[in-house]
Amino acid sequence: MLAVSPIQTFASINYGDVSQFLPFQNEMESDAEFEAANSSQIAAGQLAAGLVQNCAQGKYSIEVKVNDVASQDYCEFTIVKSQSLFDIDDYSQVKLWVKPAYGAKWIEFYSSDAQSSALIKNDLDSDGKFEVGTDLESGKWNLLTLNLTKSSGSLSQIKELRIRANDMSGWYFDDVKSEKSSVYKIDLSKMVNAKTEITNGKLKFKTNSTNTYDINPTILNAGSLGKIDAIKDNKITDIHIDESYANVSGSISSLPTYSKYFTDYTTKPSLIQLSGDGNYLYYSNPDDSNKLYYIDLRTGVKVKAGDQTNINSIKVTYSGGYAAYTDTSKNLYRYTRSSGSVVTVTNNVDIFDMQNSGRVFYCKVIPGYLGYYPGGSLNSDIDIDAIDAPDFGDTLFYADISTDKYYIYSKEPNGWKSKELFTLSTSAVQVLLSNKTGTKLYIQNDGSVYSYHVNSKALRKLDIESIGRIVKTIDDDKLVYQDAYYNYFIYNPDSDESSCIRPSDAKYPASQDLTYFDVECSGKRIAYIPTSSSNGVKVSYIGQPQDPTRYLLSFDGGLLDGSGYCSWYGYKDGEWIKVADAPYGPTSKEYFDVYGMTADEINALDAGDFKSLYENGKQVFGVSIVACMASVDIYTTPVINSIQVNLNEDSEGFSDFSEKLYAVKKESFDTESWRKINKIHPVEISPKDCETYYFIKVDGKYACYDGSQWQDESGSEIAGLLEDVKTNWIEITKKGMSFDGLRSIPASALTDKLKGKDFSVEYCMKVGDTSTEKYQSIVKIDYVEDLFGSNSLILNVTLNSGETKQFTGLSDTDVEEFMEWINQRQYNRGQIFYRIKTGSNNDFLNYYMIQSVTVQEQ
Numbered sequence: 001m002l003a004v005s006p007i008q009t010f011a012s013i014n015y016g017d018v019s020q021f022l023p024f025q026n027e028m029e030s031d032a033e034f035e036a037a038n039s040s041q042i043a044a045g046q047l048a049a050g051l052v053q054n055c056a057q058g059k060y061s062i063e064v065k066v067n068d069v070a071s072q073d074y075c076e077f078t079i080v081k082s083q084s085l086f087d088i089d090d091y092s093q094v095k096l097w098v099k100p101a102y103g104a105k106w107i108e109f110y111s112s113d114a115q116s117s118a119l120i121k122n123d124l125d126s127d128g129k130f131e132v133g134t135d136l137e138s139g140k141w142n143l144l145t146l147n148l149t150k151s152s153g154s155l156s157q158i159k160e161l162r163i164r165a166n167d168m169s170g171w172y173f174d175d176v177k178s179e180k181s182s183v184y185k186i187d188l189s190k191m192v193n194a195k196t197e198i199t200n201g202k203l204k205f206k207t208n209s210t211n212t213y214d215i216n217p218t219i220l221n222a223g224s225l226g227k228i229d230a231i232k233d234n235k236i237t238d239i240h241i242d243e244s245y246a247n248v249s250g251s252i253s254s255l256p257t258y259s260k261y262f263t264d265y266t267t268k269p270s271l272i273q274l275s276g277d278g279n280y281l282y283y284s285n286p287d288d289s290n291k292l293y294y295i296d297l298r299t300g301v302k303v304k305a306g307d308q309t310n311i312n313s314i315k316v317t318y319s320g321g322y323a324a325y326t327d328t329s330k331n332l333y334r335y336t337r338s339s340g341s342v343v344t345v346t347n348n349v350d351i352f353d354m355q356n357s358g359r360v361f362y363c364k365v366i367p368g369y370l371g372y373y374p375g376g377s378l379n380s381d382i383d384i385d386a387i388d389a390p391d392f393g394d395t396l397f398y399a400d401i402s403t404d405k406y407y408i409y410s411k412e413p414n415g416w417k418s419k420e421l422f423t424l425s426t427s428a429v430q431v432l433l434s435n436k437t438g439t440k441l442y443i444q445n446d447g448s449v450y451s452y453h454v455n456s457k458a459l460r461k462l463d464i465e466s467i468g469r470i471v472k473t474i475d476d477d478k479l480v481y482q483d484a485y486y487n488y489f490i491y492n493p494d495s496d497e498s499s500c501i502r503p504s505d506a507k508y509p510a511s512q513d514l515t516y517f518d519v520e521c522s523g524k525r526i527a528y529i530p531t532s533s534s535n536g537v538k539v540s541y542i543g544q545p546q547d548p549t550r551y552l553l554s555f556d557g558g559l560l561d562g563s564g565y566c567s568w569y570g571y572k573d574g575e576w577i578k579v580a581d582a583p584y585g586p587t588s589k590e591y592f593d594v595y596g597m598t599a600d601e602i603n604a605l606d607a608g609d610f611k612s613l614y615e616n617g618k619q620v621f622g623v624s625i626v627a628c629m630a631s632v633d634i635y636t637t638p639v640i641n642s643i644q645v646n647l648n649e650d651s652e653g654f655s656d657f658s659e660k661l662y663a664v665k666k667e668s669f670d671t672e673s674w675r676k677i678n679k680i681h682p683v684e685i686s687p688k689d690c691e692t693y694y695f696i697k698v699d700g701k702y703a704c705y706d707g708s709q710w711q712d713e714s715g716s717e718i719a720g721l722l723e724d725v726k727t728n729w730i731e732i733t734k735k736g737m738s739f740d741g742l743r744s745i746p747a748s749a750l751t752d753k754l755k756g757k758d759f760s761v762e763y764c765m766k767v768g769d770t771s772t773e774k775y776q777s778i779v780k781i782d783y784v785e786d787l788f789g790s791n792s793l794i795l796n797v798t799l800n801s802g803e804t805k806q807f808t809g810l811s812d813t814d815v816e817e818f819m820e821w822i823n824q825r826q827y828n829r830g831q832i833f834y835r836i837k838t839g840s841n842n843d844f845l846n847y848y849m850i851q852s853v854t855v856q857e858q
Contacts, residue, residue: 018661019771023082024094024161024178028055028062037078037160046075054172056097056141061174063101066165074164076110080176085113085157089183092646093237094146094161094176100132100139101170107136111148112160118153120146126600128152141174149183149240149644150603177770179648182234186223186625186643193220196629204246205629205637211248212300215631219592222554222566222584223643224624234647235614236623237607241551241599242641252636255545258503259633261295262536269537270516271311274527275320276356276391276436276474278520280337281527281539282323284311292325292335297539300634305335306342315354318391318436318521322358334360334373345373353389353396361389361396370398378409378416386431390438397421397434397441406432406443408454422452422459435473436521442479444470449481451493463496468512474521482515490523490542501542505530539633548630549638550596552579552586555613555620566624570595571605576612585626592628607648662725663772666697666762667779675816676784677750680742680761683778690775691766693736695722698759704737705745710753711735725764732764784820788812790857795836797845798852805845809838815855822853 026033031051041047048065055061066075079096088111098107106129110117119128122145123135136142148158165171188203195218197206203220205213245252262268267286274281282294282305289309295302310328317323323335324345332349335342336358345360352362360373363384370379370387383402389395394411406421424445431444441452449462449470466484473479479491481498486509488502501519507529509516517528519542527539554566566583569576572595579595580586613620623645631638671677684692695702695718702718704711713719718735721728742761761779765772793815795807814836824830825847836843 017771017773018663019773020180020661020769022178022180022770023084023086023091024080024176025770026080026176027058028174028176029058029060031062033081034062034064034079037081041075041077047077052172054099056099056143056174058175061097061099061172064165064171064173066167066169066171069167072167074166076162076164078160079163079173080161082159085159087157088148088155090180091178092147092149092181092183093179093648094148095143095179096146096176097141097143097172097174098130098136099141099172099174100136101172103166103169104132104136104138104171105166105169106131107166107171108164109146110162110164111151111153111155111158112162113155113157114159116153116155117162118151118155120148120151122147122150122606126150126604141172145179145606147238147240147646149646150238181237182647184623184645184647186623186645188223188640188643191220191223191625191627191640193218196220201641203640205631207248208300210300212634213631213637214299215634215637216298217548217589217592217628217630219585219587219589220627220629222624222626224622235607236610236620237646237648238605238610239553239602239623239625239643239645241602241643243547243549243599244639244641246637246639247635251639255547255632256636257545258538258540259635260536260538263534265536268529268533270529271314272516272518272527272529272537273314273316273323274518274520274525275316276318276521277320278522278525280316280320281537282314282316282320283537284314292323292333294320294323294337298634303340305337305340306333308333308342313352315352317354317356317358319356321356322354324352324354324360326352332360332362334358343373346371351384351387353387355389355393356391359389361387363387363398372396379418388432388434388441390434391436393438395438397432397438399432399443406441406452408438421454422457424450424459431470433470433473433479435477436475440473440477442470442473449479462491462493464491464498469515471515471517472519474519474523476523478523480519482512482517484512488517488519488526488528490519501526503528503530503538503540505532505535505538507531541632545632547598547600547638548632550592550598550628550630551602552592552596552626553602554585554622554624554626556622556624568626570597571601571609574609589628596628660726661765661767661769661772662729663765663767663775664722664725664762665765665776666760667777668758668760669781670758671754671756671783673786674755674783675786676747676820677754678747678782678784680745680750681780681782682739682742682761682763683780684739685774685776685778686767687769687774689768691733692763692777693732693738694742694761694763694777695736696754696759697762698754698757702762703753704735705741705749707741707744710749722762722764725766729764729766736764784816784823787816787819788855788857792858794856794858796854796856797850798854799849800851801849805843807836807838807843810836819853819855822847822850 031049034049038047046067046069049062051060052063069075108128109120121128123130130136132138189198192198195214196203208214245255265287269283271284279298280294281297284290285293290311291309292305292311294305308327311325312328313326315324321337326332326349330349331347332345332352333342334345348364349362350365354360363370368382370382371377383400385399385401387398396409399406404425405423407418408421409416409418433442439454443450449464449467451462452459468482468484470481477493481489487500489498489500491498507516517526519526525539525541530538552568552570554568556566567581568579568585570579577595579591625643629638702713721732763777765775767775791812793812795810795815796804798804821830821834832847834845
C-alpha cells in the first residue's frame with residue numbers, strides 16, 4: 001500500500017517555536033490599535049481612519065484621512081506604540097509601507113517617549129520632511145526605513161512613533177515593524193592627536209594661548225569599532241557621525257559665514273592681499289608705520305615680515321611663501337616666509353609682479369627698463385604700460401605703448417625671448433592679468449575688458465559693463481573685478497555672466513585705483529575692509545561655508561587583529577573607491593581633498609550603499625575611520641560628538657527583517673509494519689523567506705545521505721550543533737540535507753537504514769519573520785506496509801475467464817512484492833505483465849486479465 005501521512009501526525013518540537021520581540025509591530029490587519037491611540041483626534045474631526053484592502057502586505061492596510069485642522073497646516077497622530085520604553089540602540093530602525101493619496105504633500109516622523117519628541121531626519125535632504133515627488137512617489141506603496149538614531153533630539157529610549165502630515169490629505173499605512181539592530185560606537189579617545197582633545201566626551205581642537213584654534217588640517221588617528229566579533233555575523237546598515245561646531249564660548253548652531261581680524265588695532269589696515277590658497281593675509285600695518293605684516297588665517301598668528309615703512313603695494317604668491325612689496329619711495333622688496341628674510345630688489349619701480357616660485361618682475365618707466373629678480377635685465381629700452389606674470393611657468397606678459405602691441409616673454413634654453421601676440425590700442429591700458437598657467441590673458445583697455453587665448457590666438461571683448469578695475473584672476477579662469485560703483489563681481493567666462501560678491505558692509509574706496517578687498521583663488525572667500533572700523537578686516541565666505549572636515553573608512557580588521565593592514569575607502573558616484581593602503585590612514589591631506597567624505601555624506605549612506613562590500617563572498621572584518629579635521633576659521637572648532645556604526649544581522653535574502661529566528665522541529669515515525677520505504681517527501685510551509693536543512697535520527701544517532709552513502713555521526717557532534725542552531729548555522733548547512741537532498745535518497749538506502757526501526761526527520765530552520773510558529777515542513781513517507789504476518793502463504797489469482805491459478809511454495813516476500821505490483825498498477829504505475837516463478841515454471845500475468853486476488857495464510 002502507499003501511505004502519504006506519518007504515524008505521528010503533528011510535529012513535536014525539540015526546542016520550541018521562537019518569536020522575536022519587536023517593540024513596534026502592527027501589520028495593520030486591524031484598526032483597533034490605531035483608533036485607540038488617536039481617539040481624541042478622531043473625535044475632534046481632525047482624522048478619519050479605517051481598514052481597506054488596498055494594501056502592501058497581508059489583507060488590509062489603514063487609510064488615514066487628514067482633515068482641515070484649525071490654526072495649523074498639519075495633523076499629528078500616533079502610528080504605532082510599544083508596550084514600554086525601549087532602547088533605540090537595540091532597535092534603531094523602523095520599516096513601514098506608506099502610500100500617499102489625494103492632497104498628500106509631505107509627512108514627518110517623530111520618535112517619542114510620550115513626553116518629548118525628536119524629528120527623524122533620514123529623508124533625502126536630511127531636513128526630516130519626506131516630500132511627495134522627492135522622497136515619496138504618489139499613488140504607489142513606498143517602503144521606508146526610518147533610522148531612529150538620525151534625529152533632531154537626544155532620546156535614548158522611546159515608546160511611540162508619531163506622524164505629522166499636511167492637512168487635507170490622504171495616506172495609507174501598512175506593516176509597521178521595528179528592526180533588531182546593534183549600535184556600536186567608535187572610541188573617540190583613540191583618535192586624539194597633539195592638536196585635539198576630548199572634552200565632555202567630545203572630540204575637538206585644543207584652544208591656544210589667544211583663545212583661538214589652530215585649524216591647520218590635521219589627520220586624526222584612526223578609530224575602530226573595537227569589537228571584531230560584532231562584524232562577523234552582521235552587516236553594516238549605516239554609519240552616523242554626530243558632528244557640530246563650537247567656539248570658546250560654547251556650542252554654535254551653524255558654521256559662521258565670516259570672521260573678524262585686527263579689531264584690537266588702533267588704526268585698521270586698508271591695504272590687504274590674500275595668498276591664492278587663502279591661508280595667509282598680508283597687510284600694511286598702520287599701527288606700526290605701515291610695515292609689512294601677515295596673519296596665518298589657520299592659526300591666528302601675526303608676524304611682522306619687514307621693517308620697511310610706508311608700504312603702499314603688495315603682491316603675494318599663490319602659497320603665500322613670498323611677498324613682493326614697494327614703499328612710497330618706489331623701493332621694491334621681496335620677503336621669504338620660510339626664512340623670514342627680506343631683500344631689497346631695486347629702486348625707482350613703477351610696476352611689478354611675482355610668480356609662485358618667488359621670481360619678481362619689475363618695470364622702471366623712466367628710463368624704460370624691464371628686469372627680474374633673481375636674475376637680471378630683460379630689456380633696457382622699452383615703453384611699458386602694464387605687465388603680468390602667471391603664477392606658474394617661465395613667462396611674462398607686457399603691453400608696449402609705443403607699438404600698441406602685446407608680447408610674451410618666455411624663458412628658453414638660450415635665454416629669455418620676446419614674441420608678439422596681438423595688436424590693440426594701448427594708449428589707455430589700465431590692467432593686464434593672466435590666469436595661473438599663462439594660457440589666458442585679460443586686458444582692461446579704455447573702459448573695456450578683453451580676453452585673449454594664447455594657444456588659439458582668439459581675442460574677444462567681454463560683456464562687462466561699467467567696469468571700474470579688473471583685480472585678479474582665480475580658478476577656472478574666472479575674473480574678479482570692481483565696477484564703477486565699487487561693487488565686487490566674479491565674471492565666469494564660460495557663461496559670460498557676472499555675480500556680485502560685495503558684502504553689504506564693505507567700505508567704499510577713495511578712488512577707482514584702490515581696491516579694499518581680495519578674493520582667494522578658489523572663489524570661496526573674500527577679505528575686505530568693512531565700513532565700521534571697529535570690525536577690523538573681515539574674511540567672509542562667498543555663499544554658505546561648507547564643513548571642511550573629511551573622513552575615510554576602512555573595512556579591514558588590521559587595527560583590531562594586530563596585523564595593522566588597512567585599506568581606506570571613500571564613496572563617490574555610487575561606488576567605493578580604494579584610496580590607499582596604510583595602517584592608520586593616509587598621511588597626506590590630498591587624499592582627503594579628493595576622496596574624503598563629509599559627515600553629512602557618510603550619514604546619507606544606507607544599507608544599499610554598503611551592500612557592495614559583501615558582494616561575491618567578500619567579508620567585512622572591521623570598521624575603522626580616519627578624519628582630516630579642519631575648520632572655517634580660527635574662532636570655530638568642529639566637534640565630533642560621536643561616531644556610531646549600526647549593524648543588522650546578515651540579511652541576504654531577508655529584505656523585511658534584520659533579525660533571523662532559528663528553530664529545530666521534527667516528525668517521528670514507527671516502521672515496525674513497514675516492509676519497504678520508497679521516498680521521503682518534505683512539504684515546506686513558509687509564509688516568508690526560510691532556509692531549511694534536514695537530519696535523520698535513528699538508533700539514537702543522526703545521519704545524512706551524501707548522494708552515495710549514509711554519513712553517521714561518530715559521537716554526538718550533530719546533536720551538539722542542534723543545541724545552538726544560530727551559532728552553528730554555517731556548519732549545519734554543510735552537514736545537513738537540503739530539501740532536494742532529502743527527496744533524492746534512494747529506496748534501497750532508506751529501506752536498509754530505516755526498515756523496522758523508529759526514526760525521526762529533524763529539520764533546522766532559519767526564518768526571516770517575527771515568529772517560527774507558521775513555518776513547518778510536513779514530512780510524508782512513501783512506504784510499503786507488511787500485509788501478512790505468516791510466512792506460509794498461498795496466492796490465488798482469479799482471471800477474467802473465471803479460471804483460478806493457485807501458487808504455492810512462494811516466500812512471503814514474493815507474495816508481498818506481487819501485492820505491491822497490484823497496488824502500483826491501480827495508479828497506472830509499473831509493468832503490465834508480472835512474472836511468477838515456481839520451480840521451473842514461469843507464469844506471466846496480465847494485469848488487465850486479473851479479476852481478483854486472494855492470499856491464504858496457513
